Amino acid sequence: MRFGILGPLRVGGGESTVTAGRDRIVLAMLLLRAGRLVPVDELVDAVWEDRPPATARAQLQTCVSRLRRRFVELGLSPETIITDPVGYGVRTAPGDLDAEVFARTVEAARTAVAAGRQAEASERFRAALALWRGPALGGIPSRSVRRRAQTLDEQRLTALEECVDVELRLGRAAELIEELTDSVDQHPLRERLRGQLMLALSSVGRQADALAVYREGRRFYADELGIEPGVELQELHQRVLAGDLALTGPEERSFTPVRALPRAISDFTGRQETLARLVKEIEEDDARIQLVDGMAGSGKTTLAVHVATALADRYPDAHLFIDLHGHSEREPLPATAALAVLLRQLGVPGDRIPADSDERAALWRSQLSGRRAVVVLDNAGSAAQVEPLLPSGRDTLTLITSRRRLAGLDGGKPSSLAVLDPDEAVELLGRVAGADRVAAEPEAAIEVITRCGHLPLAIRLAGARLAHRPRWRVRDLADRLATGRDALTELSAGERSVGQAFALSYAQLGLDQQRMFRLLALHPGGFFDDRVAAAVADLPLPEAQILLDGLVDAHLVDEPEAGRFRFHDLMREYARQLLDGVEIAATREAATARLLDHYLHVAHAIASRMEPVASRSALVLPEPPRPDLVRASATDGAAWFDANRDALPALVRLAAAEGLLERCWQLARTSWFYLFSHGHLDELVDIHTVALRAAEQLGDAGAIATVQNYLSSGYFRLGRFPQAIELMEGALRLRQQLGDRRGEATVRRNLTVAYGANWQLALAMAHSAAALALVSAGDQPVEVIAILNNQALLLLAWGRYPESRLVSRRQLHLAREIGDMNNLFNALGHLGAVRARLGDYPGARRFLRLALQFKRREGNRFGEGEVLNELGTIERILGRPEEAATLHREALAAVTKSGDRVAACLSRNLLARALLDQGDVTSAVDLHRRVLADAVRMGARHEQARALDGVARCLRDTDPGEARSHWFRALALLRQTESPDQHEVERLLAELG
DSSP states (O other): OOEEOSSSOEETTSSOOOOSHHHHHHHHHHHHTTTSOEEHHHHHHHHHTTOOOTTHHHHHHHHHHHHHHHHHHTTOOGGGEEEOSSEEEEOOOTTSBHHHHHHHHHHHHHHHHHTTOHHHHHHHHHHHHTTOOSSTTTTOOOHHHHHHHHHHHHHHHHHHHHHHHHHHHTTOHHHHHHHHHHHHHHOTTOHHHHHHHHHHHHHTTOHHHHHHHHHHHHHHHHHHHSSOOOHHHHHHHHHHHHTTTTTTOOOSOSSOOEEOOOOOOTTOOSOHHHHHHHHHHHHHSOOOEEEEEESTTSSHHHHHHHHHHHTTTTSOSEEEEEEOOTTSSSOOOOHHHHHHHHHHHTTOOGGGSOSSHHHHHHHHHHHHTTOOEEEEEEEEOOHHHHGGGOOOSTTEEEEEEESSOOTTOTTOEEEEEOOOOHHHHHHHHHHHHOHHHHHHOHHHHHHHHHHTTTOHHHHHHHHHHHHTOTTOOHHHHHHHHHHSOOOOGGGEETTEETHHHHHHHHHTSOHHHHHHHHHHTTSOSSOEEHHHHHHHHTOOHHHHHHHHHHHHHTTSSEEEETTEEEOOHHHHHHHHHHHHHHSOHHHHHHHHHHHHHHHHHHHHHHHHHHSOGGGGGGOOOOOOSOHHHHHHHHTTTHHHHHHHTTHHHHHHHHHHHTTOHHHHHHHHHHHHHHHHHTTOHHHHHHHHHHHHHHHHHHTOHHHHHHHHHHHHHHHHHTTOHHHHHHHHHHHHHHHHHHTOHHHHHHHHHHHHHHHHHTTOHHHHHHHHHHHHHHSOTTTOHHHHHHHHHHHHHHHHHHTOHHHHHHHHHHHHHHHHHHTOHHHHHHHHHHHHHHHHHTTOHHHHHHHHHHHHHHHHHHTOHHHHHHHHHHHHHHHHHTTOHHHHHHHHHHHHHHHHHHTOHHHHHHHHHHHHHHHHHTTOHHHHHHHHHHHHHHHHHHTOHHHHHHHHHHHHHHHTTTOHHHHHHHHHHHHHHHHHTTOTHHHHHHHHHHHHO
């Protein structure tokens, strides 16, 4: 090999190298992209980074000339370096560059693994790893080079892990322990290496040492990341504890198998040729993405599940399935939400799933890395919906089904499903209804499958009816289909329609069941329970349950979970056509109103117990039409919202579409606190936007002001302060026009928080004072306490600590008088924060810990994060940065769950300060810079300034010029606000001179 980059830069086949620093950077960049041109601008950036001289291009040409002379000295052709108007490149032949040899050798090793040649795989992996002489391009400090070299280092670690897996299976555990121990010491955050070391130790009987390796890792993950080890490492730990691995060696698989595929139906018929072709393509042609498209009811999902089942042994680590709802009554499942579902199927806890979509996709690909997995993405709506879900690993098979061709999806191999041919369709009918019965009446069988449009779904439904009517002839079924109604004309195949099969099933129902079936079509999608059915049909609950059981038995409604029901998409469409054709408009409108009333009153009953006291009187509803059903559902508490979260946006839209505008905005309002407190902020904004349009159509100023207020809360938590303030100012004008002093006080109270968060402190205080003037402590103590709560926080941020203490004491006194425990502990938290600012750290801790206990007991994740950050800051000031970092990590986890993005930036900034005080400058500056990028994207000026200040603190000893630049930027932002933090930055700049 003439060039080496898997270690210090090497040229010429021996240990020779290039000594000039800039020349080394240029050659490294060219070799990292061997065979391709590297643009001049990229090379200039790599050599001079942020400060290229005016003569950079000329100096770059000089570097290339020196490299060519050096090549001649080492016996290489100067033409090895290519010059082009765009940039420069390096020509390499096969075997010239050690990184290319490494990649080919690793690929050969993986091929040997797939073929079961473990010993050969071990030899090839070891040959590849032997090419490494140290970290890739070690000793070259350029950021651009280091960033690209880190990718090579990651590939080496991945190859090592795969090699260790092979050698553990070959029984070489004892030989691997020393190497694994060194690797884990160098890379303590790599859970796979740590698990392999535990396996090796356990395999030679050293269970105690294996457990110690786990404990050490768990402490490290907690200290560095603030999280627990992953599910796989935890399960491995349990196996070691149970003695499952002692002296037996590791299992063939390093992953806990995941099985999430639906059951493959036993009478699968008519797609054997397609199934065999797909299996062959996947096994022989290495086709990793398969697209199955076709019309509704053509059996796409069934085929995909059978393909996945047929290849289950080839992909033993995970079998995953998700319905993307691309063609259903529900909104298509966003890629971000789909990733969360898939990650949970793999065992990733919800609190470890990032909120950011890119980070979530990266975690998904990381979790699949190394797994031999099959993923079924069912019912996709578009290529854009699917693209973020595609795994990057070569060991994963992805099967995608859709009603439309996904032409924009690169790399996918399409298969379009037509309807069944006559022989296949007759065979399917015979499998369901009985082969002998069908064979005895071939002409009637042909007529049945013709009337069913040769669609598998329709044939199954018709065959099931025959199977449950043993006295019927096939001719009886054919005659019924011939005389039935063609209900689903838009899903016809020529003159044939699947609706006739549905009509047959529907015709067998009693009149009460038929009415229930039709009215349930009003539900806009997703799951519903028996109480919803009773409400929409206006029936006693026991009677509704009996009717639902009959619909389930007739396969017109599914019951995938006990007590939770849903329609198949096509069946709901059929029911809706029946509803439009049978029920008069007044009946449909009354049933829709009953449906919405049920959800509205249940949501209101639960929210009234969940919401803060000051919010509970904001909406007053009349008595519910069915209090029995409301009581039965309300006992579920927040779990009811969890179960119906997907249905609520659709119901709000249904109310808007049907002109039930008052119910529309009221249902959004009653859902507010659940969505707000559980961090479902995108849904909150979505449904309140619909509700605002409904309130505006009504022309109800009070309703408009109410919805604007609650819509603004979603924007506020998302860090979109200008939009939140604009909505609240609109609500304020309406309350003033209405002469609603109490409503005006509420809006001003919220404006205090919004302007305060935007660091317009004087304006915030003016609204707070105006709000207090509008309410009376004697008649409205709840409102007064809520205003005082916000005012205390505002004064604290402003640095007016004695005033904040006075306000907090008044808040505490009033809260104790009326028994408002939430605000009582809020006041204690504020008093603790004031004491900390004034230097009374023991007193501050006492107050803050009391507040923390209450907020955790109440599940107030945002409040919990606020208090934890205060406690962490105290620990850092007292010289205990390790304890501070732990508290800030806990705070970050809490506020992330609450959905507050600005609070998450604050927690990360404080964590970075604690890391700096521990001496970990690299981690601190990296974290501050990441916060800066997020804060800039959100427009959160104060957290931008805090991040810039943090970077400057990290750089002041090593790069005072860069530190000064960051402090000037921080000061400019702080001067745009009314934050007292600007004085500290001014002092630090003065110290720096």
